[in-house]
Amino acid sequence: MSRLGKIARRTFLIGSASIAGGVAFGYYMYQRPAANPLLDDLAEGEAALTPYVKIDASGITLITPRADSGQGAYSVQAMLIAEELDVELDQVRVDPGVPSPAYYNTALATEAAPFRSTDDSFGANATRGVMDAMMKFMGMQITGGSTTVPDSFVKLRQAGASARETLKAAAAAQTGMEASAMTTRAGKVILPDGQELTYESLAATAAGIAPVQDVPLRDPSQWRMIGTSVPRTDIRAKSTGTQDYGIDFEIDGMVHATVRLNPRRGLGAKGFDASAAQAMPGVTRVLGITGGIAVVADNTWRAMQAAQAVDVEWETGTPYPEEQDGHWQVLSDSFVEDRLDSRNRDEGDVAAALEGAEVIEAEYRAPYLAHSPLEPINATVRVTEDRVDVWTGTQIPRFLQSEITKITGHERDQIHIHGLMMGGSFGHRLEPRVVQEATEIAAQMPGTPVKLTYSREEDWTHNDTRQIAMARGRGTVANGRVETMDLSIAMPSVVESQMGRIGMSMPGPDLQIVAGAWEQPYRIPNYRVSGYRAPALAPISSWRAVGASTNGFFHDTFLDELIHAAGADPVEERLRLMWHDTSRKTLEAVAEMSNWGEALPEGTARGVAFCMSFGVPTAEVVQVSLQDGAVKLDKVWVAADVGTVVDPVMFENMIQGGIVWALGHAMNSEVTYSGGAVQQQNYYDSEGMRLAQTPEIFVRGLENADQIRGMGEPMVPPAAAALSNAIFAATGQRIREMPMMKHIDFV
Amino acid sequence: MRLTVNGTEHELEVEPDMPLLWVLRDTLGIKGVKYGCGVAQCGACTVHIAGEAQRSCQVPAGDVWGPVTTIEGLGTPDQMHAVQQAWEEHQVAQCGYCQGGQMMQAAALLSQMPDPTDQDIDDAMNGNLCRCGTYPRIRAAVKTAATKLRGV
Numbered sequence: 001m002s003r004l005g006k007i008a009r010r011t012f013l014i015g016s017a018s019i020a021g022g023v024a025f026g027y028y029m030y031q032r033p034a035a036n037p038l039l040d041d042l043a044e045g046e047a048a049l050t051p052y053v054k055i056d057a058s059g060i061t062l063i064t065p066r067a068d069s070g071q072g073a074y075s076v077q078a079m080l081i082a083e084e085l086d087v088e089l090d091q092v093r094v095d096p097g098v099p100s101p102a103y104y105n106t107a108l109a110t111e112a113a114p115f116r117s118t119d120d121s122f123g124a125n126a127t128r129g130v131m132d133a134m135m136k137f138m139g140m141q142i143t144g145g146s147t148t149v150p151d152s153f154v155k156l157r158q159a160g161a162s163a164r165e166t167l168k169a170a171a172a173a174q175t176g177m178e179a180s181a182m183t184t185r186a187g188k189v190i191l192p193d194g195q196e197l198t199y200e201s202l203a204a205t206a207a208g209i210a211p212v213q214d215v216p217l218r219d220p221s222q223w224r225m226i227g228t229s230v231p232r233t234d235i236r237a238k239s240t241g242t243q244d245y246g247i248d249f250e251i252d253g254m255v256h257a258t259v260r261l262n263p264r265r266g267l268g269a270k271g272f273d274a275s276a277a278q279a280m281p282g283v284t285r286v287l288g289i290t291g292g293i294a295v296v297a298d299n300t301w302r303a304m305q306a307a308q309a310v311d312v313e314w315e316t317g318t319p320y321p322e323e324q325d326g327h328w329q330v331l332s333d334s335f336v337e338d339r340l341d342s343r344n345r346d347e348g349d350v351a352a353a354l355e356g357a358e359v360i361e362a363e364y365r366a367p368y369l370a371h372s373p374l375e376p377i378n379a380t381v382r383v384t385e386d387r388v389d390v391w392t393g394t395q396i397p398r399f400l401q402s403e404i405t406k407i408t409g410h411e412r413d414q415i416h417i418h419g420l421m422m423g424g425s426f427g428h429r430l431e432p433r434v435v436q437e438a439t440e441i442a443a444q445m446p447g448t449p450v451k452l453t454y455s456r457e458e459d460w461t462h463n464d465t466r467q468i469a470m471a472r473g474r475g476t477v478a479n480g481r482v483e484t485m486d487l488s489i490a491m492p493s494v495v496e497s498q499m500g501r502i503g504m505s506m507p508g509p510d511l512q513i514v515a516g517a518w519e520q521p522y523r524i525p526n527y528r529v530s531g532y533r534a535p536a537l538a539p540i541s542s543w544r545a546v547g548a549s550t551n552g553f554f555h556d557t558f559l560d561e562l563i564h565a566a567g568a569d570p571v572e573e574r575l576r577l578m579w580h581d582t583s584r585k586t587l588e589a590v591a592e593m594s595n596w597g598e599a600l601p602e603g604t605a606r607g608v609a610f611c612m613s614f615g616v617p618t619a620e621v622v623q624v625s626l627q628d629g630a631v632k633l634d635k636v637w638v639a640a641d642v643g644t645v646v647d648p649v650m651f652e653n654m655i656q657g658g659i660v661w662a663l664g665h666a667m668n669s670e671v672t673y674s675g676g677a678v679q680q681q682n683y684y685d686s687e688g689m690r691l692a693q694t695p696e697i698f699v700r701g702l703e704n705a706d707q708i709r710g711m712g713e714p715m716v717p718p719a720a721a722a723l724s725n726a727i728f729a730a731t732g733q734r735i736r737e738m739p740m741m742k743h744i745d746f747v
Numbered sequence: 748m749r750l751t752v753n754g755t756e757h758e759l760e761v762e763p764d765m766p767l768l769w770v771l772r773d774t775l776g777i778k779g780v781k782y783g784c785g786v787a788q789c790g791a792c793t794v795h796i797a798g799e800a801q802r803s804c805q806v807p808a809g810d811v812w813g814p815v816t817t818i819e820g821l822g823t824p825d826q827m828h829a830v831q832q833a834w835e836e837h838q839v840a841q842c843g844y845c846q847g848g849q850m851m852q853a854a855a856l857l858s859q860m861p862d863p864t865d866q867d868i869d870d871a872m873n874g875n876l877c878r879c880g881t882y883p884r885i886r887a888a889v890k891t892a893a894t895k896l897r898g899v
Contacts, residue, residue: 070842070879231838238843239835240827241779241818245844248778256773281762300782301769374783374791374844374878423781423844424878456784649838653884657841660880683788683876692869694882 037100038063047207049163051102052081052156054095055203060085060187061093065103066152067143067395068096068234069373069425071712072650075232077152079646083225084160084218086184087199094233096419099397103141105151143395144430144542146614146710149646153708157217165212170205171197220644229649234421246393246420247378247453254380254449255284257441258303260310261292263461263677265539267315269293277306286310289440296441296450304455318676320537327537327673328365331470334490334534341493341533342509345518348526353484357476360565362558364473365737366550367670368465369543370686375423376459377434381442382449383408388415388439389449393422395430399502403432407439426661427542431464432502457681464498465671466543467491467512471554476526477566482573484526487558489514489551492534498541509533516548516613516717517555521580529555538673544661545613545716552611552717553666553724553738560607560725561734570608570725571596582641582704583610583617589639589700590619601625604634607725609718615707616714617641620659622695622722624730631727632747633663633695636719641702642709648701655715656697662719664689666738667746693746750811752777753820763809768792770808771817779818779847783876790875793848794818800855818847821854830854833892841879849875853889861897863889 038048046056054061062085064077074094082089097103164184171189172179174197181192188196220226237243262268272293274286282302287294293310297303321327379392388410394400397417404415422429438452454462469491476484493510511518513531543549563573571591578584587610590596594606603626610619618640624631636659645651669686672679680686724735727744735743748759752775761770766785771777771794780803783791787802794803797813822828827835830850840846849872856863856871863871868889877885 070840070844072841229838231835232840234843235835235838235840236824238840238846239831239850240822240824241847241850242824243843244778247782250776299765299769299773301765301773304785372878373842374781374789374876375842376782422842424842426878453782456782456786653838653841653881656883657877657880660882661878664880682786683784684786687788687876688878689880689882690873690876691882691885692873694880694886697883 035100035102037098037102042207047203049166049206049211050159051097051100052159053085053163055199055206057200057203059093060087060091060199061095063097064094065097065100065141066148067393067419067422067429069143069393069395069422069429071148071654072232072647073143073148074234075230076149076646076650077156078233079225079230080152080156081160083223084157085164087187089230089233091187099141099401099417101141101398105142105147141396141398142430144427146616146712146714148712149642149710150708153644154217158215161215161217162211162213165215166206166209167199167202169209169212170202173209174202174205226644226646227648229647232650243421245375245423246380246391247375247423249380249391249420249451251380251382251391251449254451255296255298255445256300256303257294257296257438257450257452258300258307258455259289259292259294259437259452259458260307260312261458261462262314264314264316264318265462266319267291267317270313270315272313273311276311277309280306280309285445287441287444289437294437294441294452296445300453321673322676323674324672327468328470330537331468331490331534334532335472335488336532339490339532339534340530341513342511342518342531343528344514345527345529347524347528348484350484350486350526350528353476353526354474354486357484360475360477360562362473362561362734362736364471364554364557366469366553367672367738368468368538368540369665369669370460370463370465370671370680371426371428371543372460372463372683372686373422373424373426373428376454376456377428378451378453379435379438380449380451381435381438382447383439383442384447386414389418390416390435390439391418391420392435393420393425393429394435395425396432400432400435403436403502404439407436408443426544427546428463430498430542433462456683460681461678463671463678464539464541466549467494467540467547468537469550469554471551471558473554473558473561475558475562477562480566480568482524482559482562482566482568482577485524485559485562486526486528487517487555488530488532489517489554490532490534491547491550492537492540494540494542494546497536497539501539512547514551515546516551516611520555520612521583521617522577523579524577544658545713548611548613548713548717552609552613553720556609556611556718556721557724557736560609560721560728564728569597574608574610580617583612585704586610586617586619586639586641586702589702590621590637593639593698593700594621594623594635594637596621603730605726605730607722607727607729609721609725611714611717611721613714613717615709616711617705618714618718620715620718620722622719622726624723624726626730627747630745630747631730633693633723636663636695636697636722638697638715639700639702640711640714641705642711643705644703644708645701651701651711652699654711655699658713658715659697659719660689660694662716663723664693666720666723667740670739748808750808751814753816754814759808761808764807767794767803767806767808767811767815771803771815777817777819781844781847783845788876789845789848790852791845791848793851793875795851795855798855798858800852818851821851828854829895830857830888830892833888833895836891837884837888839881839884839888841881845875845877849877849885853885853892856889857893857896862893
């Protein structure tokens with residue numbers, strides 16, 4: 001590239017993208033756009049029209065920075081850009097791009113701010129604005145919290161529109177015709193005379209002009225893709241076994257590694273004897289790393305075999321109770337005033353209402369649970385003097401850079417994260433561990449790419465699980481109505497545990513402790529939700545739906561107990577108590593879909609549940625039948641309101657899968673500790689749901705809400721409650737603890 | 748050791764107790780076969796040996812008794828097998844990691860049982876885990892594939 005060309009492009013860069021890299025202080029600076037990271041890597045003749053669209057002579061690339069763990073994130077992001085850019089998905093490449101503050105997640109801040117998602121007051125929105133600035137400040141390029149669609153919905157369409165109008169301006173510069181008289185279709189600008197110019201042919205010209213900004217978005221009536229089912233960009237590869245995941249990554253000179261870590265979480269090795277392992281075929285190195293040992297070999301299996309042959313002396317003593325009973329005891333002891341973390345809902349006079357009344361009481365438990373996506377965690381890392389390359393599936397590329405900096409001393413801009421497709425995550429790949437360990441190994445073998453693959457057993461043992469949680473409910477009923485509901489929830493803080501592992505803290509109460517409970521849209525005369533922060537126990541992390549995954553079960557099962565005690569109909573009483581119109585409509589929809597109230601055969605019964613989480617009101621009905629005293633899942637109906645359903649097939653698939661996830665774990669799965677170590681080692685210990693147990697699942701997406709929301713998680717919180725409520729309706733037995741198989745048999 | 752995979756014969760030097768899964772993935776670079784559990788609990792490593800569905804993590808390389816077919820050998824992106832077509836039509840995959848094994852299991856079922864009942868499908872597919880929970884679509888896709896293969 002000529003020096004002149006470079007200067008010209010730099011001028012364009014600065015003119016269109018303001019601050020280059022780094023973080024600026026002062027609130028007004030947060031509001032300025034972050035630098036466009038694509039401009040650092042452009043070749044001659046390439047144009048990066050926004051951080052999301054890159055065009056060169058050979059084609060169009062859409063940048064989809066939210067990671068794809070199977071939820072279809074790449075596809076839906078591409079669809080949103082394509083809607084305005086006027087390209088078809090089979091015309092474009094999709095690339096996750098590079099980690100950059102330009103890709104910060106705005107929607108995550110909405111969920112973190114302490115306001116109910118039903119609260120649109122000025123105060124709530126102002127605080128969300130501050131949180132947004134904080135997210136941008138920290139450059140949180142995070143995939144999670146069901147935020148991909150809400151975060152992208154406007155941003156990516158704007159990117160597509162801006163790129164489209166810039167291409168028209170380029171066509172105008174090239175032809176002298178009026179841009180306003182041009183149209184676009186299928187990757188081409190169509191000139192007033194009918195002549196067509198491909199976007200690729202306009203790239204060089206577009207690179208030299210200022211991007212057209214502030215382009216109005218098309219009216220929904222003009223949408224050609226949103227609201228329709230578009231085949232996923234990865235569907236052909238995933239239907240033919242040709243999709244590569246992180247675990248399939250290959251590069252010249254690569255070696256295979258695996259680790260064995262102290263099963264007592266957070267401790268390390270006192271020493272090890274590697275002589276037997278060193279003598280095994282293909283083994284090249286046995287190394288000490290943080291927490292244990294690593295074996296490097298020429299093949300994954302040989303590394304795993306050799307890791308078992310290393311004789312390790314482990315450190316002993318754990319910072320959490322050795323046995324599971326001790327974990328429950330800590331929770332049980334946490335319902336005390338000095339552990340009160342939040343009481344953001346306290347209406348009426350709960351104390352007075354309970355005084356002297358006939359009080360209905362119940363205690364609930366939800367266990368630790370592993371994420372265990374089917375692809376074991378893995379990462380390939382190469383460390384050289386002046387750069388680090390990481391190939392992995394991750395939800396936190398920016399945090400990985402920070403963690404690697406601490407290990408190798410490289411600067412952030414020397415650390416290149418190459419995001420790869422993930423074989424599931426459910427929150428598992430929000431953790432940096434596998435990349436930290438692969439970096440430690442690779443740093444001891446400069447220049448050699450090291451692929452670290454966890455064995456399934458090691459993945460299970462060192463999973464940072466869902467929180468363990470306990471709840472106590474007290475309530476009263478009168479005249480066929482629920483009068484008082486007082487729910488107290490105790491759990492260790494997920495945010496504290498998770499952020500602590502990357503050296504960060506979040507001030508103030510952890511609202512995940514009460515998420516899915518405190519913000520439910522009910523008016524009950526005396527209504528209180530208290531969160532108690534238990535001391536840290538075993539390491540915990542975000543598991544699909546996070547706090548609400550346990551709290552939706554607690555809140556709605558207890559509400560159901562009160563409704564039954566009042567002798568009211570479970571749907572009618574919930575509707576009577578519910579003030580939020582959009583939520584009421586989901587409950588009405590699910591009642592209508594399931595024909596709630598119809599006569600059912602002997603031994604068949606239904607339970608209903610509702611939970612608003614991640615801003616999505618979600619109502620579910622589960623139907624079970626009894627076969628020789630065992631419970632069989634027959635049918636599930638789900639109604640959820642996300643404002644706009646971007647792709648109805650992906651929406652349905654996501655909800656069906658989430659119901660399988662939620663019910664499978666509620667019925668069959670837990671993680672427990674003994675001797676300081678996780679007892680479950682593989683899927684035979686905790687298998688979730690298999691195909692034969694899967695009920696028929698009927699889905700309806702409602703679009704009454706005025707804000708678009710994501711559907712990765714909100715189907716989870718009500719599911720266990722609806723099942724527990726159905727089992728009660730069928731058997732009279734209240735199941736207040738998961739996994740439910742501890743209390744009843746399932747077919 | 749000699750192995751025939753997807754119609755190609757390979758001459759290999761590996762320990763006879765190395766599971767076929769790892770020979771396919773790490774020695775031959777055939778990556779459609781996935782490691783999920785290593786103990787025949789998930790089915791992500793399912794291949795056909797002499798036409799029958801087998802968990803390749805449980806078959807020592809030295810014991811392979813017939814020609815091996817992997818998902819890449821069942822059909823290709825340009826020439827898809829009826830099962831793969833059905834999987835695409837139903838948009839089954841989410842993460843997709845288990846789906847190669849699911850399709851191999853389904854193809855083996857349909858080669859032996861062209862018109863399976865719902866119960867047959869549940870029985871045959873129950874050993875293949877899908878953590879994303881795509882089971883409702885897997886059931887539908889197996890039925891569609893059966894119809895395609897019967898030519899009705």
